[in-house]
Amino acid sequence: MLKASLALLKRDIGLSWSRGGGPILAVGFYLTLMAMIPLSLGPETQVLARVAPGLTWLSLALASLLSLERLFERDYEDGLFDILRGGKLPLEAIALIKCLAQWIGTGLILALLTPMVMIILGAPVEAAGLSLVAAVLGSLSFALIGGVGASLSLGSRKGGVLIALLVLPFYVPPVIFGAGLMQAYLTGAPITQALGLLGAYSLFALALCPIATGAALRSALN
Amino acid sequence: MTLSLNVQDIALKKGHKLLVSNVNLTATSGDAISLTGANGVGKTTFLRCLAGFTPPHRGSIQLVENDSQLDGVSIIENYSHYLGHAEALNPARRVDQELQFHCDYLGGTDLSLREAIARLRLGALLDLETRMLSAGQRKRVSLARLLMVPRPIWLLDEVLSPLDIAHRALMVDIMQAHLSGGGIMVCAVHDPLPFDTRALHLTRPSLEEIGNA
Known part of the structure; x- marks a missing residue:
């Protein structure tokens, strides 16, 4: 089972790079969106520093949506699930592995860029470490929740918009906790509460989303 | 080890449409079943049902290994290969x-x-x-x-159709080696296979059967 899991993880991470450059597209989108913020709000550093954490988290959530449509769709069309169900892994484990591959291939790269983007917008350099931790946790929950949306919209044409509508409401808590965490840090308030809630939400997603995604996959495949 | 695949009186539906009903099949080690029928009659659905991808609308599929019945095992996970149209x-x-x-x-x-x-x-x-x-x-x-x-059970959906003559002959050799090694094969075909097979011909259900479903 471990060998099968690793084989699937390796395949999906490899594919995220060759599949029309999913991570590169998401990174490009993220950086372009961030570059537009000073252009739309004006260059005053005080204004930018105040809105930087919130807008960074909003952009991170939107960029995480981009490649979700392809998460299961391609393999569904190719008939790969006939092989995947012929192995020992249950659909729940397959869902978890594919979401983790999506996270490693896209979310983690966006998370690594987050401190840089925040600093460019005017957040203090000392906040870099904390913003990285928060973005890693947040992007994990984005990928797992995104998997639920992607599996629910499987087989429907134009699934991309449907996924966004299904998933965005559940992206709200990490955005609130993540942006709130940075605000708290910048104003000198205690950060443990927001960080704890963000971590709890990611663990919650890790525990429940694979079960929901597996069930949605099973219903789409039958 | 002898293995036997028993299909009792199954009916298959696709959506609300009854595809086939009253299909019975017993295949033991060494048996090759050639599954025939018109386009759209339900050959692929039948093979996918045997694999366990979709449950039958009615009836049962059982696997018997050395006279003991295997209950609750997934046929596709342990005993079979399913090769469909998608590669x-x-x-x-x-x-x-x-x-x-x-x-x-x-x-x-x-x-x-x-x-x-x-x-x-x-x-x-x-x-x-x-x-x-x-x-x-x-x-x-x-x-x-x-x-x-x-794996002992091969569920093949028109696998020979795209192959050239030389590779069809090669694949027929491979199939015969599988059968003589105690395997079971259910193969949806349009052209008959060049060795001894049992035929299972699927037909559309009668109006009465559709009414009863």
């Missing part, structure tokens, strides 16, 4: 990557992988991306998993 090859990956993945995922060994490549003469295709392959070559790549991971 499950990602166009962006090379043939060797896909074969290695199929082998690792389904529990084959490197030795069995090399043997399957040699037997199906896939050596020349290994470093091509799968989008470069013809329909027959794609089918041969997907057939490799039958040999990489030995």
Whole structure:
């Protein structure tokens, strides 16, 4: 089972790079969106520093949506699930592995860029470490929740918009906790509460989303 | 080890439409069943149901191993290979990557992988991306998993159709070797297979059966 899991993880991470450059597209989108913020709000550093954490988290959530449509769709069309169900892994484990591959291939790269983007917008350099931790946790929950949306919209044409509508409401808590965490840090308030809630939400997603995604996959495949 | 696949009086539905009903089949080790019927009659649905992908609308499918009935086992996870129309090859990956993945995922060994490549003469295709392959070559790549991971029941959906004459003959040899080794094969075909098979012909249900369903 471990060998099968690793084989699937390796395949999906490899594919995220060759599949029309999913991570590169998401990174490009993220950086372009961030570059537009000073252009739309004006260059005053005080204004930018105040809105930087919130807008960074909003952009991170939107960029995480981009490649979700392809998460299961391609393999569904190719008939790969006939092989995947012929192995020992249950659909729940397959869902978890594919979401983790999506996270490693896209979310983690966006998370690594987050401190840089925040600093460019005017957040203090000392906040870099904390913003990285928060973005890693947040992007994990984005990928797992995104998997639920992607599996629910499987087989429907134009699934991309449907996924966004299904998933965005559940992206709200990490955005609130993540942006709130940075605000708290910048104003000198205690950060443990927001960080704890963000971590709890990611663990919650890790525990429940694979079960929901597996069930949605099973219903789409039958 | 003798294995027997018993299908009792199953009916299959696709959506709300009754496809076939009252299908019975008993296949034991060494049996080859050729599944025939008009387009759209339900051959693929029947094979997918045997694999356990979809439950039958009515009736039961049982697997008996050495006179003891196996209850609650998944046929596809442990006992069978299902090869459908889709070859499950990602166009962006090379043939060797896909074969290695199929082998690792389904529990084959490197030795069995090399043997399957040699037997199906896939050596020349290994470093091509799968989008470069013809329909027959794609089918041969997907057939490799039958040999990489030995499983007793083969559920094959028109696998010979895209192959050229030489590779059809090769595949027929491989099928006969599987059967003489105690395997079971259910193969949807339009052209008859060139060895002894039992026929299972699917027909559309009568109006009365549709009314009763």
